[in-house]
Amino acid sequence: MNRRTLSLARLWLLLIPVLILPVFGCKKKVVEEKVVNVVTQAAESRRLRPFIESTGTLNPNEEIIMGAEIDGIVKSVKVDEGTIIKKGMLLATLDDTEYVHEAIRAKAALKQTEASLANTKMEFSRKDALFKEQLVTRQQYDDVFTRLTLAESEVDRARAALVIANQKLAKTRLYAPTASRVKEKKVAVGDFVKNGTPMVILIQPDPLKLRFSVPERDIGKIKVGQDVNVRVDAYAGRDFIGKVSIVFPSLEEKTRSLTVEALIPNTQDELKPGLFAKVLLYTGDLQDMVVVPVTALLYEGEKIRLFVIEGNTAKERPVKLGNKYGEFMEITQGLKAGEIVVVAGQQSLSEGAKVAAQKSQQNENNTPAAKDNREHK
Template identity: 50%
Template structure:
């Protein structure tokens, strides 16, 4: 009896203890669920994503409308120097890079044979002139005798024919002498213009024939700028208008010339029109082959809204930017104009003074919250 009484309360206590962890676990799980739901609701209400961006002020500047292009500097004139007579080059007076004047002797071809030809031609002319002089003396004598009928008609006709033939011999001898002198003078190769030697393909001692390319002479003052413009800008081209350009060899410096030539037709492959400007180059600073960034001005200066090129987003045919208004981003569609260095003109959509996103705009959407980094 004592054992039974003693055992029943113990059994109840044991059962109570064994059920305690399960009940406690249920209570804990319920509390976690309630807290989690509350936190999620709180986060949904208060945690809105903020995007960091950088912004700049939209500027309005007084700018001249222009067309941007790229081009290459070329010689104003270039000639290939070739000998006009065959022979061995006896002397060569220039090297690549040498400056030359118009009429300057560039090279001498061995003139021995041409000098001998000249001397023979001179002697032949003297002989022909002497023969003609003798024939004329005889003609004068027979002419007098013929008038007195002391010589026959045949004799007079013979002397007349001899005068004609001797006169022809003198004319031919003079022509031969002129040609001999020309060949002799051409043994000296001269420059047809002032400029500089761009390339030399021969050396003293080489045998050259008529027409063999020997030297390339270029004239670079003035120098020529060749560039092309897109089809949409062709109407902006006018002969005589000002052309500015920059080259990498002189950073920060702008050179100016005038538009002197506009090609008559577009390149069908690139849909661009070729044009040429002439630029004074008295000091020879500009060299043929320089790459040039060209600005062609098309009108007077006017107030223009400009924004950084990097701020513009392209969406098919649309162009858009994001403005910062308060702590929100606003999408604005724009119409762009010409390029001015690293800036782009805006024709429609902006007035100037707005805050425009220049970094971080690729991740924005209209109305999102932004933080402008300082």
């Protein structure tokens, strides 16, 4: 009896591990199938205009350096920095004493040569009549003809001298060639200036020129006449609209970018040359696009992917990208509007992982992409 009891006890000891192992195996399997907490948001279809983002600097439409055209001493300066200039307005004058006298001398010289020419003409008329009647020699006729030719040349020379003297006298007064504004006054009364010395720098602030760069990959989308949206920190929240006026013919070798110039109307004189500007260059008309938050994307070299949620399971999805719209990215291939994508927590996911999803609480109406959508409905 004791032997039988001992045998049964030994048998139970052998069976216990066999019975316990499946139970522990099941528990281990349950532990491995963990649930990942993630934040999700639906992919949206939005009607947007494709654009390229860049930055640039506002410059005057034209900058004119008004320099002295003759040597002289500055007699007066009629403008200061910021003065609004009309076309033909007097900017500055030089001492004209010397040039007035030179013009007077040139005028007197012209009168003298004209009087000499008149006398020579009268003499030539008499000798010509006498020569026809053979009352004077050929030499006498030729002498008076030569003096007449020289007298005419002297008159031409004197007239030219008077024109030059008057031009120099006129250049003592500096006039604005166009409507503009004074950027810088570079001389003061009493300064001696030489021909070519800058005296006043003028700028045309309306319209302003905006130069910015576009990456090499986007140059095929650029053309003259496209709309440009400009914002500056000085007027937060305000948009200034312009159009592309020049597309430069070659790329910058160092940056591999193309320079583009746009004209920005500035009729109210609110914008100032030199302001840093944020640029949106619109490259097309409104179109329907599928967009997701940029936080949803995972990058692995050239491969771009995201996770979509089907039921309570994560599915990996390779996608192709379009343009970036603020905090949103256009998906051109691999995703449909309405599908639920993971926007936070996807770094811990793998294909087929179980998830506990929580919807994003982000206020989408304040996002740049949504704002752009409102403005261009």
